[in-house]
Each structure stands twice: as C-alpha cells, then as structure tokens.
Amino acid sequence: MSIHVHTAGIIPVANLETDIETPIPEILLPVNNGFSAIQKSVFECAMAGCNTIWIVANNDLAPIIRKVVGDWIYDPVYYERTFTKFYSDHRREIPIYYVPIHPKDRDRRDSYGWSILYGVYSSWYTAYKISKWITPQNYYISFPMSTYDIYSVRNYRKVISSSKANFFLKHNNQTVKDGKYLSFTMKGRDFKACRNLINKTTTREFLPPLPDQKYPTQKRPIQDRWTAKSFSLEQVLIPLSEEGCAYAEVDWYYDISTWEGYVEYLGSEKSIESPRKQLTSSHTHANIPYVDEVQD
Numbered sequence: 001m002s003i004h005v006h007t008a009g010i011i012p013v014a015n016l017e018t019d020i021e022t023p024i025p026e027i028l029l030p031v032n033n034g035f036s037a038i039q040k041s042v043f044e045c046a047m048a049g050c051n052t053i054w055i056v057a058n059n060d061l062a063p064i065i066r067k068v069v070g071d072w073i074y075d076p077v078y079y080e081r082t083f084t085k086f087y088s089d090h091r092r093e094i095p096i097y098y099v100p101i102h103p104k105d106r107d108r109r110d111s112y113g114w115s116i117l118y119g120v121y122s123s124w125y126t127a128y129k130i131s132k133w134i135t136p137q138n139y140y141i142s143f144p145m146s147t148y149d150i151y152s153v154r155n156y157r158k159v160i161s162s163s164k165a166n167f168f169l170k171h172n173n174q175t176v177k178d179g180k181y182l183s184f185t186m187k188g189r190d191f192k193a194c195r196n197l198i199n200k201t202t203t204r205e206f207l208p209p210l211p212d213q214k215y216p217t218q219k220r221p222i223q224d225r226w227t228a229k230s231f232s233l234e235q236v237l238i239p240l241s242e243e244g245c246a247y248a249e250v251d252w253y254y255d256i257s258t259w260e261g262y263v264e265y266l267g268s269e270k271s272i273e274s275p276r277k278q279l280t281s282s283h284t285h286a287n288i289p290y291v292d293e294v295q296d
Contacts, residue, residue: 005137005138005161005162005163006051006052006127006134006135006136006137006138007048007049007050007051007136007137007138007139007140007160007161007185008050008051008052008053008054008120008123008124008136008138008139008140009042009045009046009048009050009052009053009054009094009139009140009141009142010054010056010116010119010120010123010139010140010141010142011038011041011042011045011053011054011055011056011119011141011142011143011144012056012112012115012116012119012141012143013027013038013055013056013057013061013065013115013144014056014057014058014061014100014101014110014112014115014118015101015110015111015112015114015115016112016115016144016145016257017112017257018145018257018258018259019257019258019259020257020258020259020262021259025061025064025065026145026257027061027065027144027145028064028068029256029262031147031256031265031271031272032271032272032273032274033274034274034277035272035274035275035280036068037144037145037256038055038065038068038069038144039068039069039280040144040147040150040272041142041143041144042055042069042073042096042280043073043076043150043275043279043280044142044150044153044183045094045140045142046073046074046075046076046094046279047076047077047150047151047153047154048140048142048153048154048156048157048160048183049075049077049157049160049161050094050140051094051136052094052095052096052097052123052136053073053094053095053096053097054096054097054098054099054119054122054123055069055096055097055098055099055119056099056100056101056115056116056118056119056122057098057099057100058100058101059100062098062100065098066098066282067282068282069096069282070096070281070282070283070284071095071096071283071284071285072093072094072095072096072283072285073093073094073096073279073280073283074091074092074093074094074278074279074283075091075092075093075094076154076275076279077154077157078091078092093283097122097123097126099118099119099122099123101114101115101118102118105118107226107229108202108226108228108229109198109199109202109226109228109229110229111228111229111230111231111232111233111236112233113194113231113232113233113235113236113237114198114228114229114231114236116141116236116237117191117194117195117198117236119139119141120139120186120188120191121191121195123136123139124136124188124191137163137187137188138160138161138162138163138185138187139185139186139187139191140160140167140183140184140185141176141183141184141185141186142183143181143182143183145181145255145256145257146180146181146182146253146254146255146256146257147253147254147256147265147270147272148169148171148182148250148251148252148253148254148272149250149251149252149272150272151273152248152250153169153183153248155248156246156248159246159248160185162185162246163187164244165241165243165244165245165246166184166185166186166187166190166240166241166242166245166246167184167185167245167246167247167248168182168184168185168242168245168246168247168248169182169183169184169247169248169249169250170182170247170248170249170250171249171250171252171253172253175247176233176234176237176240177234177237177238177240177242178234179232179233179234180253180255181255181257182250182253184240186240187241189241190239190240190241193239193240193241194236194237194238194239194240196239197236197238197239198228198231198236201227201228202226202227202228202231203220203224203225203226203227204220204225204226205219205220205225205226206218206219206220207219207220252268252270254268254270
C-alpha cells in the first residue's frame with residue numbers, strides 16, 4: 001500500500017475581517033517589495049509540501065486573486081536542483097483552485113473559521129468525485145494576514161505530511177487555538193468535529209417547538225439568528241486535536257489584520273524575503289480556442 005499522503009493547502013480569504021481601510025483588498029497589501037500577503041500564503045503552502053492549494057474566496061475576490069496568483073505555482077524545493085543536470089525536467093507544479101462559500105451557508109455559518117472548514121470539505125469532495133485514491137488525508141492551513149519566517153516551514157515538511165498527528169506553528173506559547181493566525185494542519189476527523197460543534201451550538205431561524213407543538217412556529221429576533229456567522233476562530237477550532245501533535249516555534253510573528261499590527265511589521269527589523277519572480281509570478285494555463293467549423 002502506498003505511503004504517499006496528499007496534503008491540501010487551504011487559504012481562507014472569505015469573511016476575513018480587518019480594520020484596514022484601503023481601496024484594494026487587504027490580502028494584496030505588500031509584505032515585501034512586489035510580494036503580497038496572498039502570494040505569501042501560496043508560497044508558504046508550496047514550501048510546506050502541499051500537493052494542491054485551495055483558496056477559499058467568493059466571486060467578488062476570486063478573479064482578482066487569480067490575476068495575481070494564477071493557476072499553479074512551482075514547488076520551490078524542486079525548482080532548481082543544482083545536483084541534477086536537467087533540473088527543469090524535475091520541476092513540480094502545484095495546482096491552485098478557487099472555491100466560493102456555498103450560498104446556503106452565507107449569512108448563516110460563514111465565519112472566518114467556516115472558510116477553513118469549507119475549504120477542507122471542497123478539496124476532499126472534489127478529489128473524491130474523481131477517485132477515492134487521490135483524496136487528501138491532511139490539510140495545511142495558511143493565513144494571509146500574518147507574517148513570520150515562512151522559509152522555516154521547509155524544515156518540517158515530513159512532520160507536516162504526517163497522516164497521524166497534527167502540526168502547529170507556535171509563538172510565545174500560543175497557536176491558532178488561541179486565535180493567532182499561525183499555520184497548522186488538521187485531519188478529516190478534526191473537520192467533522194469542528195463542523196458538528198458549529199451545527200450544535202449555533203442558533204437557527206426558529207425557536208424550539210413548544211411541548212404541544214410538533215414543528216417550530218415562532219421565529220427568533222433577526223439579531224439572534226444564526227450566531228455561528230460571528231463565531232471567532234478559536235471557537236470554531238475548539239475540537240481541533242492536539243493529541244500527539246508536533247509544534248514548531250517561530251522566532252517572530254505579526255498579526256497584520258490590524259492597521260497597528262501592519263505598521264508595526266513594516267517598522268520592524270523583520271521581513272519576509274521576496275522569492276524569485278519565477279516562483280511567485282502568475283502562472284496560467286493556455287486557453288484552447290474553440291473553432292466551430294461549418295461542414296460543407
């Protein structure tokens with residue numbers, strides 16, 4: 001039996017909330033010269049060894065992101081292997097897919113944490129419809145609006161691809177379970193546990209039926225309906241398993257989803273080195289023209 005583990009990279013963009021006022025989407029803000037926040041996350045997923053990358057973005061942002069990121073990225077580890085004579089023949093391409101939140105979940109369960117779960121589900125379901133043998137067993141989540149040394153992730157590829165236990169980046173003894181935008185992995189069982197928690201704890205449109213009623217008839221006040229849409233990241237990820245997990249400490253970390261944090265990062269001595277342009281430029285597949293030939 002093959003020991004290969006399909007790791008899907010998940011980048012949540014839909015329902016991201018920041019206090020930054022800018023005429024462009026916040027995920028396009030630069031973290032270095034010519035290197036944006038969304039490119040940072042895509043490159044991090046590639047460094048982590050992801051086999052596919054799934055960006056969860058609704059139709060208002062997906063075309064803009066695709067213009068910047070493209071349809072695939074090179075695996076930086078295999079881009080230029082100096083010990084191989086024809087190294088370009090060994091390059092690996094990692095496909096990038098774009099997933100919008102399902103309409104039935106919008107304004108109901110679509111918190112920022114739900115974007116993670118929906119990305120996990122979409123990557124699994126899409127692969128399963130093709131073949132059960134290519135479904136992901138592992139999911140690596142990267143947040144665009146945070147900065148740290150993404151190159152250090154390269155050292156943990158083997159740990160990240162583990163199908164047994166989860167992996168967490170940590171800073172000052174805090175992880176994503178404390179609400180920090182630090183990357184982590186989750187498994188299918190974690191997805192189910194988090195989804196079940198949301199479905200059990202959220203309010204719905206109607207109040208529970210009275211003892212003498214078979215079906216509910218009284219609606220809740222509008223402000224009290226579907227509380228899951230305002231669940232925080234740490235609320236959504238409460239069931240995320242830490243049993244036997246691996247941690248990797250990052251030396252520095254900035255939350256750039258706030259203006260204060262973004263300014264602090266830009267004014268610090270820390271920065272993320274921009275990768276070479278060939279790795280982060282927008283790679284798109286050639287469109288095959290369709291010609292309707294009229295038969296005489």
